[in-house]
Amino acid sequence: MIDQPFAALGLKEEEYLRIHTVLGRRPTATELAMYAVMWSEHCSYKSSRVHLRRLAATARAGAGAPLLAGMGDNAGVVDVGGGLAVTFKVESHNHPSFVEPYQGAATGVGGIVRDILAMGARPVAVMDSLRFGPADAPDTARVLPGVVGGVAGYGNCLGLPNVGGEVGFDPSYAGNPLVNALCLGVLRHEQLQRAAATGEGNAVVLLGARTGRDGIGGVSVLASATFADEGAGGSSAGRAQLPSVQVGDPFTEKVLVECCLELFARDLVVGVQDLGGAGLTCALSETSAAGGVGMRVALERVPLRETSMAPQEVLVSESQERMLAVVRPAAVTEVLDLCGRWGVPATVVGEVTATERLVVTWHGRTVCDVPPASLADEGPVYERPLCRPADQDQLVADEPTAQRLLRPRTGAELRATLLRMIASPELCARSWITDQYDRYVQGNTVLAQPEDAGVVRLDEDSGLGVALALDGNGRFARLDPYAGTQLALAEAWRNVAVTGARPLAVTDCLNFGSPEDPAVMWQFAEAVRGLAEGCAALELPVTGGNVSFYNSTGATAINPTPVVGVLGVLDDVTRRTPMGFATEGEALLLLGSTREEFGGSAWAHVEHGHLGGRPPRVELGAERRLAEVLIAGSRDGVLSAAHDLSEGGLAQALVESCLRGGWGSRITLPAGVDPFVALFAESAARVAVAVAPAVVSRFTELCGQHGVPVSPLGVVGGDDLDVEGLFRVPLSELRTAYEGTFPRLFG
Amino acid sequence: MPSRVGVVTFPGSLDDVDAQRAIAMAGGEPVPLWHGDAGLRDVDAVVLPGGFSYGDYLRCGAIARFSPVMGAVSDAARAGMPVLGICNGFQILCESHLLPGALTRNAGLHFVCRDQRLRIENADTAWTSAYAVGQQVLVPLKSGEGRYVADARTVRELDDAGRVVARYVDGNPNGSLGDIAGIANAEGNVVGLMPHPEHAIDLLTGPSADGLGFFSSVLSAMVAA
Numbered sequence: 007m008i009d010q011p012f013a014a015l016g017l018k019e020e021e022y023l024r025i026h027t028v029l030g031r032r033p034t035a036t037e038l039a040m041y042a043v044m045w046s047e048h049c050s051y052k053s054s055r056v057h058l059r060r061l062a063a064t065a066r067a068g069a070g071a072p073l074l075a076g077m078g079d080n081a082g083v084v085d086v087g088g089g090l091a092v093t094f095k096v097e098s099h100n101h102p103s104f105v106e107p108y109q110g111a112a113t114g115v116g117g118i119v120r121d122i123l124a125m126g127a128r129p130v131a132v133m134d135s136l137r138f139g140p141a142d143a144p145d146t147a148r149v150l151p152g153v154v155g156g157v158a159g160y161g162n163c164l165g166l167p168n169v170g171g172e173v174g175f176d177p178s179y180a181g182n183p184l185v186n187a188l189c190l191g192v193l194r195h196e197q198l199q200r201a202a203a204t205g206e207g208n209a210v211v212l213l214g215a216r217t218g219r220d221g222i223g224g225v226s227v228l229a230s231a232t233f234a235d236e237g238a239g240g241s242s243a244g245r246a247q248l249p250s251v252q253v254g255d256p257f258t259e260k261v262l263v264e265c266c267l268e269l270f271a272r273d274l275v276v277g278v279q280d281l282g283g284a285g286l287t288c289a290l291s292e293t294s295a296a297g298g299v300g301m302r303v304a305l306e307r308v309p310l311r312e313t314s315m316a317p318q319e320v321l322v323s324e325s326q327e328r329m330l331a332v333v334r335p336a337a338v339t340e341v342l343d344l345c346g347r348w349g350v351p352a353t354v355v356g357e358v359t360a361t362e363r364l365v366v367t368w369h370g371r372t373v374c375d376v377p378p379a380s381l382a383d384e385g386p387v388y389e390r391p392l393c394r395p396a397d398q399d400q401l402v403a404d405e406p407t408a409q410r411l412l413r414p415r416t417g418a419e420l421r422a423t424l425l426r427m428i429a430s431p432e433l434c435a436r437s438w439i440t441d442q443y444d445r446y447v448q449g450n451t452v453l454a455q456p457e458d459a460g461v462v463r464l465d466e467d468s469g470l471g472v473a474l475a476l477d478g479n480g481r482f483a484r485l486d487p488y489a490g491t492q493l494a495l496a497e498a499w500r501n502v503a504v505t506g507a508r509p510l511a512v513t514d515c516l517n518f519g520s521p522e523d524p525a526v527m528w529q530f531a532e533a534v535r536g537l538a539e540g541c542a543a544l545e546l547p548v549t550g551g552n553v554s555f556y557n558s559t560g561a562t563a564i565n566p567t568p569v570v571g572v573l574g575v576l577d578d579v580t581r582r583t584p585m586g587f588a589t590e591g592e593a594l595l596l597l598g599s600t601r602e603e604f605g606g607s608a609w610a611h612v613e614h615g616h617l618g619g620r621p622p623r624v625e626l627g628a629e630r631r632l633a634e635v636l637i638a639g640s641r642d643g644v645l646s647a648a649h650d651l652s653e654g655g656l657a658q659a660l661v662e663s664c665l666r667g668g669w670g671s672r673i674t675l676p677a678g679v680d681p682f683v684a685l686f687a688e689s690a691a692r693v694a695v696a697v698a699p700a701v702v703s704r705f706t707e708l709c710g711q712h713g714v715p716v717s718p719l720g721v722v723g724g725d726d727l728d729v730e731g732l733f734r735v736p737l738s739e740l741r742t743a744y745e746g747t748f749p750r751l752f753g
Numbered sequence: 754m755p756s757r758v759g760v761v762t763f764p765g766s767l768d769d770v771d772a773q774r775a776i777a778m779a780g781g782e783p784v785p786l787w788h789g790d791a792g793l794r795d796v797d798a799v800v801l802p803g804g805f806s807y808g809d810y811l812r813c814g815a816i817a818r819f820s821p822v823m824g825a826v827s828d829a830a831r832a833g834m835p836v837l838g839i840c841n842g843f844q845i846l847c848e849s850h851l852l853p854g855a856l857t858r859n860a861g862l863h864f865v866c867r868d869q870r871l872r873i874e875n876a877d878t879a880w881t882s883a884y885a886v887g888q889q890v891l892v893p894l895k896s897g898e899g900r901y902v903a904d905a906r907t908v909r910e911l912d913d914a915g916r917v918v919a920r921y922v923d924g925n926p927n928g929s930l931g932d933i934a935g936i937a938n939a940e941g942n943v944v945g946l947m948p949h950p951e952h953a954i955d956l957l958t959g960p961s962a963d964g965l966g967f968f969s970s971v972l973s974a975m976v977a978a
Binding site: 155158159162163164165255256257258260261264347348349440441442443444445446447448449450451452463466579580 | 764765767768770771774789803804805807808809810863864865866867893895897949951952954957958959
């Protein structure tokens with residue numbers, strides 16, 4: 007019986023046998039290919055599903071933002087008032103970006119944009135979270151410029167401002183970089199679209215690009231398996247997977263976006279779904295299953311790039327820039343006319359039936375006849391074994407104490423440490439990357455990188471806008487995946503709050519190694535538990551996201567890297583608080599408490615290549631109180647600048663805010679505290695703020711009301727960063743150190 | 754009744770809405786124009802906005818130049834109508850031979866998005882009369898193919914006739930000949946500009962409000978006429 011190539015398609019034997027059970031017969035070659043992609047880890051979430059229930063519960067708790075759509079939809083939709091809603095989601099495109107960096111990253115952006123479009127929203131901004139191997143590794147010089155070029159090339163051509171994100175380096179990503187792309191969309195409530203096919207006799211219309219042989223098996227053999235061995239994408243293993251990478255055409259996507267938005271505005275579609283992973287198979291089966299209907303599809307009507315394609319190739323191709331729409335028969339002509347106006351190919355490929363069977367014919371021959379839910383919803387679900395990694399205790403015990411790692415003590419040593427740290431790839435200026443991204447297009451960007459969060463205006467009349475931040479720290483998560491995930495959440499929360507926005511909702515991209523490794527599965531379960539409990543404590547719903555497993559090279563997994571996106575709302579974006587110290591004479595204050603916390607810190611990593619101990623303590627109560635102060639300070643107009651303290655601690659934050667605002671500052675570190683700890687510790691729930699001298703007492707009172715510790719830090723002014731009694735560095739020297747690294751490494 | 758300024762939308766235009774916003778803020782009435790229509794809807798001036806018209810897969814602006822609307826724009830421009838091409842619009846004007854020279858790949862081979870300081874070199878064109886010669890303005894630049902090139906004689910002619918409208922200062926971002934950021938035709942009604950004044954119309958969303966002058970220039974010229 008087992009004579010079909012299920013293993014080559016990425017299916018396990020038990021999964022193959024399960025298909026026989028579902029169908030009561032041997033699957034056709036076409037059906038087998040369809041089950042292989044839909045039951046892949048990437049599409050079915052078969053290893054993560056049992057854990058993700060915890061996240062779904064955060065939305066059900068009813069706290070935080072009112073959701074119009076949530077997990078399980080293409081993207082969560084959050085009501086932001088004024089009749090407007092926003093939708094946002096982050097997704098990975100890791101493996102394709104290693105095999106072919108430019109196209110992998112470009113189509114990562116394209117895919118998440120279509121997810122947002124499928125909700126009925128106009129895409130209005132993107133962000134990217136990137137991880138690479140060591141910055142000076144030869145393969146990073148191949149992967150990073152390609153990835154950045156792809157994110158830029160696609161996003162810029164689509165006219166989407168890139169408003170923020172992050173990039174990090176670690177040897178664990180050397181054979182498996184991470185490319186996570188986020189898209190934000192805005193819609194009026196009544197424009198919300200559903201990815202459900204309904205109405206017997208309605209037409210199934212395929213919109214957009216022709217279907218080719220690119221991205222065959224993208225979700226299965228590429229995304230849901232580890233890279234076999236080390237080596238660049240230029241290795242033979244990498245080249246062999248090239249056909250699994252999609253090729254992007256942002257111009258086609260741009261006209262597809264405009265065309266779809268006009269279709270929605272004219273209320274011409276009953277349901278809509280993007281074609282992404284698993285291509286047509288996914289769109290047909292998911293919309294049918296969601297609508298509780300069947301479909302009859304004449305597959306030979308699909309416009310092809312290559313006429314020799316077999317039906318299973320047409321069904322699983324991940325060719326980009328395609329959407330599926332369900333249209334009432336009476337509206338078909340108007341839909342086709344409108345698509346013609348935009349130059350978007352549109353083809354009626356089938357119709358909705360009442361049979362609850364997805365029937366696909368190929369030149370009159372039936373190649374597929376299956377219950378759509380068996381593809382979309384009823385894939386295997388695994389309770390994978392979990393096991394705390396064998397080296398975890400040893401790792402945690404290896405605290406970065408003063409005895410273990412040599413610390414700078416004198417002013418000269420601290421000064422030299424600061425200059426090395428800000429020039430390190432970990433902490434240096436990102437402008438070599440972000441200057442390749444258009445941050446101005448659409449004219450609504452109020453804050454963009456290097457600010458802590460991107461702020462986008464939604465309504466020109468009212469000033470309503472949103473703030474978005476995307477954060478993750480694989481080192482913290484490696485030391486403690488539960489706490490590390492909460493620290494990522496807390497940092498994104500804080501980054502949104504420093505702008506004055508009230509955090510409202512969460513999206514997440516969970517990047518992990520192989521789920522078949524119990525140690526990885528333990529990391530994953532801990533991370534999800536941390537995120538769920540963290541979101542519950544902050545009363546934030548998780549609105550949707552993405553799991554990326556198999557980020558391993560051979561048996562070596564990446565550092566677990568949960569990336570968390572937080573969305574907040576600003577009633578009036580003119581009230582936003584920027585990060586730069588821009589006014590001479592203003593008082594600098596430090597909010598929050600500093601402890602001797604160096605486990606997983608940038609200092610330990612950059613100066614000693616050390617990873618061990620415990621990450622900083624998570625204090626979500628303190629984060630909430632801090633946010634209340636930042637929101638009130640913005641609303642009352644008493645905050646001139648605010649900057650989150652995270653990687654690199656206070657020293658890094660001061661350098662960034664001074665360079666951003668164009669003024670130096672005179673800093674007085676608290677007496678009785680080790681200056682090294684004060685400058686470089688990475689305790690959470692801390693923010694540096696600048697306030698006008700006249701409002702210091704009023705602001706201090708505000709902090710007191712909310713129970714937020716506040717201490718004087720210094721004053722803005724001069725041409726250097728002067729840490730009194732210790733050292734002084736001219737801004738020009740800081741700028742040279744901070745900005746020179748990426749241009750030197752990547753040209 | 755404010756003057757009507759058309760903004761053309763090609764497939765792949767991106768900054769069309771932004772140009773409309775800038776025109777409205779300067780006191781004009783923005784009028785959307787569609788690439789497939791040959792009519793100009795009684796506008797008094799035209800802006801060709803930034804973007805990637807038709808994907809710019811051949812040469813930037815090379816396809817847009819043949820669109821029906823560009824026939825009408827070219828005729829109107831030759832008859833004296835003020836036309837401003839921004840970024841991709843500048844590329845289209847060069848491809849249409851309404852302006853000399855060409856825009857090629859940036860010297861650094863990367864897309865460059867930055868706040869760029871410019872020096873206004875000619876305040877007599879339809880689009881720059883609100884400025885003073887020598888005035889410096891801060892306007893976003895965002896382009897991958899913004900390096901202005903032309904043969905030596907053309908550049909000399911542009912220099913001699915004062916047809917360089919703006920030059921980059923504080924560093925040449927893309928290798929443009931003579932630091933050229935924008936040029937005009939001999940009559941001064943057609944201007945091509947690589948940076949984006951429509952992204953510098955207020956301090957909330959731009960680095961300055963310096964860009965508004967390009968749009969107020971053309972509106973005051975129309976009032977005067």
